[in-house]
Amino acid sequence: MKRKFFPSRAGKAGLPPGSMVYVGEKELAEPLITVFDYTASDYREIIAESVEETFQFRDTLASTWINISRISEAGAVERIGNYFRIHPLTLEDILTQGQRPKIEDLEDYLFIILNMLSYDANNGGIREEQVSIVLGGNWLITFQEIEGDVFNAVRDRIRTGKGRIRKDGVDYLAYSLIDAVVDNYFIVMERLGEQLANIEVELMNNPGRDILHRIHTLRQQMLLLRRSVWPLREVVSRLSRNESELINDQTGIYFRDVYDHVIQVIDSAETYREMLSGILDTYLSSVSNRLNEIIRVLTIISTIFIPLTFISGVYGMNFRYMPELDVWWGYPAVWCVMVLIALLMIAYFRRKRWL
Numbered sequence: 001m002k003r004k005f006f007p008s009r010a011g012k013a014g015l016p017p018g019s020m021v022y023v024g025e026k027e028l029a030e031p032l033i034t035v036f037d038y039t040a041s042d043y044r045e046i047i048a049e050s051v052e053e054t055f056q057f058r059d060t061l062a063s064t065w066i067n068i069s070r071i072s073e074a075g076a077v078e079r080i081g082n083y084f085r086i087h088p089l090t091l092e093d094i095l096t097q098g099q100r101p102k103i104e105d106l107e108d109y110l111f112i113i114l115n116m117l118s119y120d121a122n123n124g125g126i127r128e129e130q131v132s133i134v135l136g137g138n139w140l141i142t143f144q145e146i147e148g149d150v151f152n153a154v155r156d157r158i159r160t161g162k163g164r165i166r167k168d169g170v171d172y173l174a175y176s177l178i179d180a181v182v183d184n185y186f187i188v189m190e191r192l193g194e195q196l197a198n199i200e201v202e203l204m205n206n207p208g209r210d211i212l213h214r215i216h217t218l219r220q221q222m223l224l225l226r227r228s229v230w231p232l233r234e235v236v237s238r239l240s241r242n243e244s245e246l247i248n249d250q251t252g253i254y255f256r257d258v259y260d261h262v263i264q265v266i267d268s269a270e271t272y273r274e275m276l277s278g279i280l281d282t283y284l285s286s287v288s289n290r291l292n293e294i295i296r297v298l299t300i301i302s303t304i305f306i307p308l309t310f311i312s313g314v315y316g317m318n319f320r321y322m323p324e325l326d327v328w329w330g331y332p333a334v335w336c337v338m339v340l341i342a343l344l345m346i347a348y349f350r351r352k353r354w355l
Contacts, residue, residue: 138170151177308342
């Protein structure tokens with residue numbers, strides 16, 4: 001799915017702040033709700049049939065991850081928000097897709113927006129989806145526009161109990177989710193790098209007219225990646241500084257590692273942008289050189305025919321007294337002169353290496 005850079009917000013224009021209006025591309029009625037409730041020794045995985053079924057996990061001693069996909073039903077988001085005491089402005093941001101990554105500390109919870117990117121092999125482009133994370137004391141809620149994400153590895157670690165994810169709190173779960181999103185950026189970068197390398201090789205061997213379209217498409221994807229990863233740097237930086245009581249000092253170390261990964265993605269994206277600009281300049285130079293070559297050939301042909309045209313124009317005049325018209329060698333002599341002039345001009349051009 002390719003998202004527009006700026007989704008239409010005409011449907012909520014003029015409404016008061018905190019209005020529960022969905023702004024996005026996918027209109028799916030029924031939300032899909034999955035719940036992981038776990039401790040260091042055990043876990044439960046539930047597919048909830050309604051939002052109200054998740055209310056029991058707000059005040060438990062275990063750590064709880066509630067994932068809600070297909071959030072176009074604003075009523076479901078509003079009900080779970082009211083029960084978990086999420087501010088209406090936060091709920092409005094959750095329902096408004098296509099936002100800039102950000103983090104807000106509202107004391108009782110942290111609100112984080114990320115752009116989850118994945119490479120779509122079918123159309124050779126980037127698929128973008130907004131992921132909203134609400135981190136509370138012992139619960140974490142994620143909101144997604146559509147079903148499907150990059151969190152399967154995190155789910156498997158919860159099921160198997162590998163690593164620290166079930167031993168630490170939901171702040172470590174938040175780190176794991178953000179780390180999964182950032183790690184997937186590297187996969188997207190690899191695919192874009194392969195496209196870039198293919199275009200570069202094709203440009204050197206046989207530049208076709210479709211290359212400009214592919215360069216433009218790749219440039220749009222680079223802009224999408226840059227728009228997603230640059231604001232994320234500030235989000236992860238704030239998380240790594242342990243400014244919230246909801247983030248433990250031990251988890252802050254892991255967020256600093258994610259920050260390093262974000263910087264690597266930014267550096268790679270900037271490098272690819274410079275390479276893409278260089279490829280575009282090379283393509284334009286190639287087109288210009290090809291045009292100059294055509295113009296040079298046409299100019300040489302025109303230059304050769306200028307004196308020939310002059311001679312034919314002179315002998316095409318209908319004057320009565322032209323001595324060459326009455327002699328038998330006049331016609332072949334003019335042809336010999338014209339051919340000799342053409343050969344001499346071609347020899348001169350070759351000597352100057354214009355041919």
